[in-house]
Amino acid sequence: MSDRITISLELEKTFSQVFREFKKDLKRILQDDMTGAEDSLLHSLLEKNPQSITGLSQDFHVSVSHITHVVDQLEKKGLVQRRRSPADKRVVEVYLTPTGLQKGESINKKKRKYFQEKFSHLTTEELQTLLQIFNKLK
Secondary structure, eight states: OOHHHHHHHHHHHHHHHHHHHHHHHHHHHHTTSSOHHHHHHHHHHHHSSSEEHHHHHHHHTSOHHHHHHHHHHHHHTTSEEEEEOSSOTTOEEEEEOHHHHHHHHHHHHHHHHHHHHHTTTSOHHHHHHHHHHHHHHO
């Protein structure tokens, strides 16, 4: 095998291990309180609140029914609520509740701390290089 193939295989293995560890650690941070999909949707609403269900499904590249299910779960937990858009009554928008805002900010704070600790052994230059590489892979 060529060096490039060997390196690619090693990279695949390492990449999988690192992201499995991230996923396990983030699940611990979420304290089995939320799924990854719920956390992602909550985070998205922290960045832009409100958002339409259709817009969320397009942003996440999933079906409207999937977003509806995730919103249902978050609504049961009191973290979001649905309202008709004042501009277009056909559109349903998802809003963070005050509890959802507090929960989202709390989770983000924990995740920031986790990643700061996780990346603490890397130099700023190494972090910039890693970010550039990931951006090339998008």
